[in-house]
Amino acid sequence: MRVVIAEDQALLREGLARLFRDGGHEVAATHADAEGLLSTVAATGPDLVVLDIRMPPTFTDEGARAAATIKEHHPAVGVLLLSQHIETAHAMTLATREGFGYLLKDRVLEVGDFLATAERVANGGSALEPRVVAHLVAPVHGGPLARLSERERGVLELMAQGLTNTGIAGRLVVSERTVEAHVRHILVKLDIPESEDGHRRVLAVLAHLRAVHEIP
Structure with a gap:
C-alpha cells in the first residue's frame, strides 16, 4: 500500500x-x-x-x-x-x-x-469511528431509528463501521445467519432496499443516518 x-x-x-x-x-x-x-x-x-x-x-x-x-x-x-x-x-x-x-x-x-x-x-x-456511529444511531424520538431494537441498533453500528456480516457475527458472538436476519430487518425498518453489494449497504445506511440527523 x-x-x-x-x-x-x-x-x-x-x-x-x-x-x-x-x-x-x-x-x-x-x-x-x-x-x-x-x-x-x-x-x-x-x-x-x-x-x-x-x-x-x-x-x-x-x-x-x-x-x-x-x-x-x-x-x-x-x-x-x-x-x-x-x-x-x-x-x-x-x-x-x-x-x-x-x-x-x-x-x-x-x-x-x-x-x-x-x-x-x-x-x-x-x-x-465507533463513538461517532454510536452517537448517530441513537434513536430519534418518533424517527425511523426508533423502530429498531437495541440489538438491531448494535448491528447497525457495526455495519456503519464497515464490518461484514462475518465480522459482525464474530464481534457479537452469534451465527452469521442471525446477523443476516438482523440486517434484513434493519433494511426493512429503515426503508432501505436490500442489495447484494455489502459496501452499498453500508453507504445506504450512512446516507439514511445523515438524512435522519439533518447533517449537511
Whole structure:
C-alpha cells in the first residue's frame, strides 16, 4: 500500500510514517499542512491519504476540505481522516463516498486494528469511528431509528463501521445467519432496499443516518 500523510504535529506525523513502514507499506510523502497536498497526490498516485481534519493555517477544517477535493479529483484514492475530537458534520459529509474512513487519533494506538482499517479504506471500503456511529444511531424520538431494537441498533453500528456480516457475527458472538436476519430487518425498518453489494449497504445506511440527523 502506498500512503501519503498530512499531519501538522511532527511527532504524530513521523509516528504514522514509521507505523506504516513497519507494517510493510510505502510512505510516498508527508505534509505538515494541506497546502500542495492535491499536487502530491497527483504526482505520487497513493492508494491512501491519511490526514488530520484540522491543520494550518486556521486549524478549522483544512483537512476535511482537502479530503473532499481529493475524493472529487481522485475518487479511487482512499482517504482516512483523523481527528482529536468527534466532528460529526465533517465525517458524515464524506461518509457516503467509497474508500473513506474517519477515526479519532487515539485509535492509532491500536496498531493492528488501525492498519487493518487503513488497508480496508485503501481498497475502497469504509470505516467510521465507533463513538461517532454510536452517537448517530441513537434513536430519534418518533424517527425511523426508533423502530429498531437495541440489538438491531448494535448491528447497525457495526455495519456503519464497515464490518461484514462475518465480522459482525464474530464481534457479537452469534451465527452469521442471525446477523443476516438482523440486517434484513434493519433494511426493512429503515426503508432501505436490500442489495447484494455489502459496501452499498453500508453507504445506504450512512446516507439514511445523515438524512435522519439533518447533517449537511
